[in-house]
Amino acid sequence: METFEAIMNRRSIRKFTDVPIHEGRLERALRAAMNAPSAGTQLCWHFIVVVDRDVLKQIAADHKNAHMCDTAQAGVLFVADPTSERFGPFWQQDMGACVQNFLLAVHDMGLAACWTGIYPREQRVEDFRKMFDVPDEFIPMAFVPVGYPDEEKGPVDRFDEERVHIDKW
């Protein structure tokens, strides 16, 4: 799929079919995630891949904002490593770029996903840390359920020229 098309047509999908995902596809999406830029190439990320449907259903039951895990065939927990910071706390920005690469690669393969936020909601951080044995020095930052889409959403174009300033604010 063309890059600009992928960027413009990708949507958050919250309902997935029961078609399983080939393992190689998740690896391809993680390869894209790890090629995100990061401050001083600090590569502040880890990933926990979840394919156990019972675990996904438990996440859906525990977290209202992650209810779409109910039908997801897989999910990835994005975990930040602030101990890798070389130039200050840029990890939130780096992780944002990392998740976005993952979402675009997923969409490019005909799969779909939805970014569900964890950090900085303290209760969610603690819940995911406990559920996946994440050590204290790392931070569960987002969970992204993945699957083949079972809902159709057309493209949106959120361009707003009022947000674009020329030369000065």
Place this chain on the structure above:
Amino acid sequence: METFEAIMNRRSIRKFTDVPIHEGRLERALRAAMNAPSAGTQLCWHFIVVVDRDVLKQIAADHKNAHMCDTAQAGVLFVADPTSERFGPFWQQDMGACVQNFLLAVHDMGLAACWTGIYPREQRVEDFRKMFDVPDEFIPMAFVPVGYPDEEKGPVDRFDEERVHIDKW
């Protein structure tokens, strides 16, 4: 360009030719930026487009980490709007995804760019705020110089299977 190819081949470019950039190309990259996902679709972004070469040279002189503005034909200041937050402080993550969409769209058009960090470095935030008259409630977050590449960098593949955990940490 294919999406996966764009993600895997995009590099930070720090030297640009003197070929000017057609205005429509910057708009296309900003359209991509504004289609990034954001928490609750809060769309927490503004953009200041800079094409004045004197201003770009001044940024290069003032900020060592942005020295590549010296040869850039244009640049975009990414400004966050924390007042738009609907579900808590997710703006850093959202802005990261927004910058990444911009970088991929730029690369897709044969242009090149380099993400230079501003926030959370306080002095940089204040310098850019003053230089571009950014109101106090908004936050200059990153500056991205753009141009046609005048250096060649091959692709890198940063996939690291040690960062991938299955089911648990």
